[in-house]
Amino acid sequence: MANIEKHSPGAFSWIELATTDQAAAKKFYSSLFGWNSDDSPMGPNDFYTTFKLHDRSTGAAYTMRKEQREQGVPSYWGIYMAAENADEVAAKAAKLGGTVLAPAFDVFTFGRMAVMRDPTGAVFSVWQPKQHIGMTIASEDNAFCWADLSTPDPQLGAKFYSDLFGWTMEKTPNDPSGYLHIKHGDHYIGGIPPAEHRNPQAPAHWLIYIQVADVDATAAKAQQSGGKVLMPAKKMEGVGAWAILADPQGAVFAVFKSAR
Numbered sequence: 001m002a003n004i005e006k007h008s009p010g011a012f013s014w015i016e017l018a019t020t021d022q023a024a025a026k027k028f029y030s031s032l033f034g035w036n037s038d039d040s041p042m043g044p045n046d047f048y049t050t051f052k053l054h055d056r057s058t059g060a061a062y063t064m065r066k067e068q069r070e071q072g073v074p075s076y077w078g079i080y081m082a083a084e085n086a087d088e089v090a091a092k093a094a095k096l097g098g099t100v101l102a103p104a105f106d107v108f109t110f111g112r113m114a115v116m117r118d119p120t121g122a123v124f125s126v127w128q129p130k131q132h133i134g135m136t137i138a139s140e141d142n143a144f145c146w147a148d149l150s151t152p153d154p155q156l157g158a159k160f161y162s163d164l165f166g167w168t169m170e171k172t173p174n175d176p177s178g179y180l181h182i183k184h185g186d187h188y189i190g191g192i193p194p195a196e197h198r199n200p201q202a203p204a205h206w207l208i209y210i211q212v213a214d215v216d217a218t219a220a221k222a223q224q225s226g227g228k229v230l231m232p233a234k235k236m237e238g239v240g241a242w243a244i245l246a247d248p249q250g251a252v253f254a255v256f257k258s259a260r
Contacts, residue, residue: 002139003056007082010165010184013127013134014080015144015208017061020069020249022049025061028225028247032218033058033142033210056137058144075249079147079206080113080134081165083126089164090114090126096163104128118160120151121204139211145256146209147190150202154180154192157204207244209254215241218255222247 007013019025026037035051042048049061083089086104093116102115110132115125139145151157158169169180178194212218215233226248233243240259246252
């Protein structure tokens with residue numbers, strides 16, 4: 001079990017579902033991944049759901065604001081990177097060509113966050129922890145394990161995040177695909193697929209991956225529960241198997257089983 005007590009700055013530290021139907025999402029992900037839900041009030045009519053696995057935090061969900069839905073924003077999984085100082089990261093992102101969508105603000109006593117859009121259009125957030133560090137479990141079955149940046153301009157995306165978080169980008173020797181591996185310190189944490197492998201109609205976005213014991217079985221179960229299989233399981237020797245799914249409200253995520 002990969003328990004986490006602290007996230008280093010620049011690491012993926014939290015995943016958060018913005019959904020049009022929070023109750024349905026809780027039911028779907030509980031059935032699919034065995035997550036328990038812990039609800040906390042956010043206001044008179046709102047609550048924040050923390051998903052838990054083995055009593056450790058795996059991510060969260062909240063109901064999208066009415067104005068977001070009216071603008072046609074679909075349900076989506078958002079991603080956070082850890083930061084020592086959210087204000088400084090937001091200012092640096094703006095200097096590097098990003099757009100600050102929400103300047104740094106305090107989230108009660110849990111932490112401080114900012115929301116940004118990278119120069120290629122993908123939205124992400126940074127989290128400066130106080131009482132809440134983010135995910136406390138990852139890289140085991142039914143927990144977050146990886147994230148890909150789907151962008152029409154991989155080189156621009158790679159430069160922006162490398163400059164912002166100190167990530168290094170590496171190509172695998174003898175891999176003709178052009179897939180870039182994101183390395184944070186000593187750890188590979190995600191990647192940037194080549195642009196020709198993405199849907200040109202889709203806006204740039206971060207795609208989260210959840211580790212599972214059986215990709216085909218998880219995809220089948222998602223479909224039985226009202227979700228969709230957007231890309232059936234693919235296998236790559238020495239890497240593993242993965243599939244891209246959508247929950248009943250349309251939020252897209254991937255599942256992965258390592259060959260190692």
